[in-house]
Amino acid sequence: MELNEIYAPVQEDLIKVKKSLTSISRIDYQWLSEQLSFLVRETGKALRPALTLLSGKCFKYNLTYLMPMSVSVELMHTATLVHDDAIDNALTRRGRATINSIWGDEIAILMGDYLFAKAGEAVADTQSPRVIKLFSQTLGTISSGEINQFRGAFDIKQSRENYFHRIYGKTASLFSLSTQSGAILSEAPEESVAIMKEYGDNLGIAFQIVDDILDFTSTEEAMGKPVGSDLIQGTLTLPAIMLAERYPEDNPVQKTFETKDTKYVAKAIDMVRNSDIIDECFKTASEYCEKACHNLRSLPDTASRQSLYDLADFVLVREV
């Protein structure tokens, strides 16, 4: 199923969200304005705003609040990417040059801050102190999770538990904010908010596991960044953990981390591809998708609820 079909119940409003994101760039500084319009136009799959709208549409859908919320989650996502790229010295993202590679780390830091501010302004328009608090807590979870990842880089001895903790912080927490806020702003009963949290938490983890798989199985052309980027950055992902478990000594992950020599990256990719590790990882991702959807049946039977089921399937088959 294509993403467009899955988004059908909220497609029109998602277009409004994208337009609103573009208008964010109408600001004082002409120079900044140009760069920002370039940045926010690149909203990619717009998965997080779609989650907010679809979650909201399961209940009393009110675009007055859901629109700024959807804008807010995408802006927060974009802001974290801008900072991440500066931290990782990444040269490309989605096939385009990163902000830091064009204008330097200084502008990347400040532009990320500016986008956080705009995200904060948008979430303030929801008029919901509960959602605003959740928004800030999520930013705290993301940044402390990133600190954890950065500090643990090139450390082969990290546990699976640590991995899941890290990917919750860096990815699932924002998915969870997206779905919960949609439900809260649409006056969902508390049990339903909890179900939407469970959905966001688990879908986010599944999404990140698949991201980590694609870093081994995809192509630079499809991803818009080099294959094996995680290993090069020293980030220990699930396929790499499994490889290390199977070859506890002299495995190419350990060698990459020890020597930072990229020749071992190709070897690691090759070994992962020629094993059942990818299948095992997909199995794990699939289990998280099942957990995500486990209680959705308690929600009102709507087209939006069906889209949430379909999104969980999509996450497992996506190629970028």
Add this chain to the structure above:
Amino acid sequence: MELNEIYAPVQEDLIKVKKSLTSISRIDYQWLSEQLSFLVRETGKALRPALTLLSGKCFKYNLTYLMPMSVSVELMHTATLVHDDAIDNALTRRGRATINSIWGDEIAILMGDYLFAKAGEAVADTQSPRVIKLFSQTLGTISSGEINQFRGAFDIKQSRENYFHRIYGKTASLFSLSTQSGAILSEAPEESVAIMKEYGDNLGIAFQIVDDILDFTSTEEAMGKPVGSDLIQGTLTLPAIMLAERYPEDNPVQKTFETKDTKYVAKAIDMVRNSDIIDECFKTASEYCEKACHNLRSLPDTASRQSLYDLADFVLVREV
């Protein structure tokens, strides 16, 4: 008058704010926790929380909301300093090594983000969408102002207007948030909120002018960072603008910017000190302090109002 005396009407609550700032560091990551407690303990003059509390105390003082607000403005201030130091490659601040100099730019970026998140959580506790919106707008003003400053670095041709615009963004906007939020959260009438905004705007500009004077007249020992830091960073401040105006050709500011050779910094400092430029700058700062206080007489006659007058005097005579 000492700062302690000026703060007297809110001194006890200011201690609570500082304790609360220290408790922010009780978080998941032990390593991060240690660094944060080090960071937030350094609250310096705590001018911004004091402004919030004093502004609030002119009206219906309610610590339930003023406490998180005071914590929030100091956290936002600290977060911007952490990012600024990374951008400027600053080695010391307040006589201590900066986060970026100890742990690198990456951790500085993420720790700044984390502090923004904590500031956001605190402001959410005010339960006031208006104040929360103002908070985010202020962060936007600060970061776009910093972008402007960074882009304009080493450009001798910046106007005074540009200078005042820049220092509004980087300093006065947060003073203004501090005073306005204090008034709003204490149910001040709209005219009084406007007076507190006028006070914060103008006090902030005066404060920054004095900061820029001290960069020429103070000592490394007193400031905890090298004298002439602004010139070295390429930041054109009011004393430097005046020097450039008086010696339009071959002035040491221009030479510093062109050659980035620090020998001209000493020359510029010497020339500024041996002129009436410092007096002229103090005169300008003093005018902003007068503007700040101009309408305070319309506020209720309280000890806190007197403190606001006294703070405006203090800003002009402070040595660090």
